Amino acid sequence: MKSLLPFLTFNGNAMEALNYYKEVFYDLDVEYLQEYGPETPELTGKIMQAVISLNGQQIMLNDSSLPEEFNFTPSMSFYIECRDLNEIELYYRKLKRNAAILVPLDEYGPGRHFAHVQDRFGLSWQLNFSK
Template identity: 70%
Template sequence: MKSFLPFITFNGNAMEALTFYKGIFHDMEIEFLQEFGSGTPGLEGQVMQALVSIDGQRIMLGDSRTPEGFGFTPAMSFYIECSDMNEAELYYRKLKRDGAILVPLDEYGTGRFFAFVQDRFGLSWQLNFNK
């Protein structure tokens, strides 16, 4: 196997999502970005394929080519082990904006802080910090 990467399919707002996540994850790098061109009517300027890296974790994403919308579900989520409480609170505050809180950021067990949020694009994020 040459590689194994998650691929996230957006409904025409992948570029907006890239900007949103870049504002949250300051170590995010866009390694590759290809937009649809004029040969794909109705998709021009949308993301055909992008490869990003967040803290070394590579993720591919793009916009759907089909008119049917795809949706995200909390059954699949990104799990982040935060290095400190400030980081957990920062991600929580930014990711929940215009999204949904599935489990609020709180202490669940001695010294374990956890949150489960869905961002405005419908992607789910689990945030964990152990003291």
């Protein structure tokens, strides 16, 4: 196996999601971005393929070229181990805007803070900080 990457397919709002995640995560880098070209005018401004890096973890994303709608589910989530309490609070505050809070940020057990949020694009994020 050469590599294994998460691949996220959006329904026409991948660019909006990409810009949103750049605001949420201070260590997100866009490594590659290709939009659909003139041969597919109905997809103008949409992402054909992008690779982002979030704290060194590469993730691919695109907008679906099919009329079928794709949805994300909380059964698959990104798990983030935060460096400190300030970081988990920052991510939680940003991700919970227009989101579904599946598990609110709180202390669950001695020295363990946790939250599970499904953001406005449907992606789920588990945030954890353990002292």
